Amino acid sequence: MKLFAYKSLFISLLIFILYQATIGYTTRNIETKIYNTISKEKTKLVKDKLRSEIRAGLEKDQILSKDDAKLINNFLEKITLEIKDAK
Amino acid sequence: MRKFYLKNKIIFLLLLIISLIGILTYQDYGIGIEEHFQRKSGFYWLNFLLNYTDFEILKETSQLKLNEIETFTPRLFSIEKLGFYGILFDVPLAFIETLFKISEPQNYFFLRHLTIFFFFLISSFCFYRIIQIRFNNINLALFGFIAFIFSPRIYGNIFFDNKDIFFLSMVTINMFFFIKYLRKENKLNLIIFSMFCAMSTTSRIIGLLIPLSFFILIFLEYLSSKKLKEFLIKVLIFIFAFLIMLIIHWPYLWTLNFEQFKNFFEPFFFAMNPTVFFNGNFYQSKFLPISYIPIFIFISTPVFILLLFSIGFLQHIKRVFNRFINIKEKLSNYDFDFWRSKSEKFDFFLFLNFLLILILYFAINLALLSGWRHFYFLNFFIIFYSCYCLNYIFLNFKKILLKKIFLITLIILSVFLLYNNYKYHPFQSSYFNSFISNKYKKNFEIDTQSLSRVHAIKELLNEDGDLLIGTASYTPLEDARSLIPKKHWHRLNFVGTNYERANFIFTNFYYEVNTKYNKKYEIPENFSLYKSLIIDGTRIYSIYKKK
Numbered sequence: 001m002k003l004f005a006y007k008s009l010f011i012s013l014l015i016f017i018l019y020q021a022t023i024g025y026t027t028r029n030i031e032t033k034i035y036n037t038i039s040k041e042k043t044k045l046v047k048d049k050l051r052s053e054i055r056a057g058l059e060k061d062q063i064l065s066k067d068d069a070k071l072i073n074n075f076l077e078k079i080t081l082e083i084k085d086a087k
Numbered sequence: 088m089r090k091f092y093l094k095n096k097i098i099f100l101l102l103l104i105i106s107l108i109g110i111l112t113y114q115d116y117g118i119g120i121e122e123h124f125q126r127k128s129g130f131y132w133l134n135f136l137l138n139y140t141d142f143e144i145l146k147e148t149s150q151l152k153l154n155e156i157e158t159f160t161p162r163l164f165s166i167e168k169l170g171f172y173g174i175l176f177d178v179p180l181a182f183i184e185t186l187f188k189i190s191e192p193q194n195y196f197f198l199r200h201l202t203i204f205f206f207f208l209i210s211s212f213c214f215y216r217i218i219q220i221r222f223n224n225i226n227l228a229l230f231g232f233i234a235f236i237f238s239p240r241i242y243g244n245i246f247f248d249n250k251d252i253f254f255l256s257m258v259t260i261n262m263f264f265f266i267k268y269l270r271k272e273n274k275l276n277l278i279i280f281s282m283f284c285a286m287s288t289t290s291r292i293i294g295l296l297i298p299l300s301f302f303i304l305i306f307l308e309y310l311s312s313k314k315l316k317e318f319l320i321k322v323l324i325f326i327f328a329f330l331i332m333l334i335i336h337w338p339y340l341w342t343l344n345f346e347q348f349k350n351f352f353e354p355f356f357f358a359m360n361p362t363v364f365f366n367g368n369f370y371q372s373k374f375l376p377i378s379y380i381p382i383f384i385f386i387s388t389p390v391f392i393l394l395l396f397s398i399g400f401l402q403h404i405k406r407v408f409n410r411f412i413n414i415k416e417k418l419s420n421y422d423f424d425f426w427r428s429k430s431e432k433f434d435f436f437l438f439l440n441f442l443l444i445l446i447l448y449f450a451i452n453l454a455l456l457s458g459w460r461h462f463y464f465l466n467f468f469i470i471f472y473s474c475y476c477l478n479y480i481f482l483n484f485k486k487i488l489l490k491k492i493f494l495i496t497l498i499i500l501s502v503f504l505l506y507n508n509y510k511y512h513p514f515q516s517s518y519f520n521s522f523i524s525n526k527y528k529k530n531f532e533i534d535t536q537s538l539s540r541v542h543a544i545k546e547l548l549n550e551d552g553d554l555l556i557g558t559a560s561y562t563p564l565e566d567a568r569s570l571i572p573k574k575h576w577h578r579l580n581f582v583g584t585n586y587e588r589a590n591f592i593f594t595n596f597y598y599e600v601n602t603k604y605n606k607k608y609e610i611p612e613n614f615s616l617y618k619s620l621i622i623d624g625t626r627i628y629s630i631y632k633k634k
Binding site for chain 2: 002006016031035
């Protein structure tokens with residue numbers, strides 16, 4: 001009984017170490033990378049960049065080339081039609 | 088008694104010398120980042136306790152003090168939100184401040200500094216006694232005592248850090264009462280030990296690991312001895328004394344309702360999640376690499392202590408493992424499986440504590456910042472295992488010449504340790520060891536406790552006229568006034584990050600944002616470097632002046 005208790009404790013400890021050294025370590029690494037990549041400052045930076053690009057676009061005479069404008073127009077028309085049909 | 092004093096005269100001489108050094112130098116240290124909050128916490132709970140009494144004058148004075156703190160430092164967190172901090176240090180100090188009507192900020196903060204210093208000295212003496220009792224070697228105990236105090240990061244904090252150093256001291260005293268209990272296992276010693284366990288728990292919740300280790304220890308003892316009645320008596324006495332003490336001295340518990348008790352541990356995980364600069368990268372405090380604490384310990388603990396600790400700890404693991412593989416279902420000549428003597432039992436208890444701390448650190452994603460100061464209590468284990476290693480070496484060195492050479496080396500290294508403290512004074516809390524180059528030091532936060540702000544303001548007071556001081560770091564610079572004589576206050580104007588109004592800008596390079604993207608702390612071009620304090624290649628702070 002006593003040996004069983006000791007062995008169980010020892011094996012639990014080994015499993016913990018093994019888990020932390022493999023799966024635990026990898027998940028924590030990934031988690032750290034994800035959360036630090038989408039930190040507040042970085043999100044703010046992307047938002048600011050978007051805003052400045054939109055502002056720069058507004059200052060131009062024309063944002064899109066004629067071909068692009070035509071292409072987007074056709075695309076939007078097709079999407080609108082499909083949405084209407086779905087009703 | 089006389090014999091004890093004669094035998095220990097060197098330690099009393101050392102205590103006297105260190106006390107003198109402390110008394111002569113405590114005013115050189117600045118004010119720690121947490122001190123204003125701790126003081127507020129003290130007055131909050133003092134008020135709370137006084138409400139149960141009829142001491143009207145004390146109540147009034149204490150309430151006035153609390154109001155004054157709210158006005159003077161309005162940005163501090165509310166205690167209702169973070170009420171779980173223990174009261175053992177802060178409430179007595181608040182009481183003394185109220186009773187003796189200490190109104191000069193310098194006086195009450197210096198009083199706090201001296202108190203934590205002497206409290207730490209008491210715990211250092213306990214550490215000395217632990218080593219002396221455990222290894223029966225006064226020279227080793229003296230080495231342990233010196234290493235325990237003069238590990239630079241620890242020494243640098245003992246004059247102002249009444250949270251982390253207080254907890255380190257409490258853990259040490261707790262262990263002292265454990266070894267006392269082991270020497271004489273009676274009910275009184277068990278009750279005293281359990282009461283100190285309660286005090287450690289309220290000082291920092293991680294202190295709960297000590298009673299947990301104790302339960303594991305006596306359970307293992309029961310598995311060996313099969314004395315169920317003895318085991319149950321110990322458990323009951325311990326739990327009873329522990330809970331009584333916990334309830335008596337932790338008014339936070341009195342304020343909790345059933346719902347809050349159900350989620351008891353939740354508030355302890357409250358974290359602001361600021362950005363932490365570590366190893367050249369910015370991280371969110373809640374998502375730091377797992378190497379954060381190990382690397383910080385590795386680069387800011389003297390190399391020879393690290394080496395001794397590593398050998399000592401590995402040696403002890405080996406011993407525990409050997410005991411484990413030799414366990415038999417029926418005991419032969421010995422009573423217990425994991426230890427053969429009281430000394431070994433004490434070692435095993437420390438091992439359990441250390442193991443639980445490691446498990447907790449690796450299993451739970453703790454929000455960390457400020458280097459390893461929240462883990463300064465590990466200094467107890469680091470120095471203990473260093474002594475363990477030295478004891479092992481002395482016991483196994485056969486040749487006296489080798490012993491002498493080793494002893495001389497150790498003395499030289501201890502002298503270097505003292506010299507490092509002298510060199511870094513009063514910024515020992517920013518110490519880095521020789522593993523790390525001066526260039527690489529810039530990859531880590533240094534003055535995380537904003538200790539340098541008082542030093543910098545004193546420097547600026549040498550200038551004439553009114554001072555408009557901006558701050559280019561995450562530092563409440565205005566709080567430094569608490570250690571500046573009131574006669575200078577009218578000259579000090581703090582403008583924060585409104586640099587247009589500033590004629591000086593202070594920075595200790597400690598930021599809560601990623602400065603690669605957030606430019607709020609960028610020094611404007613019309614400012615030039617006025618002064619930089621660099622110690623041993625470690626950049627502590629800089630002041631910029633308007634051109």
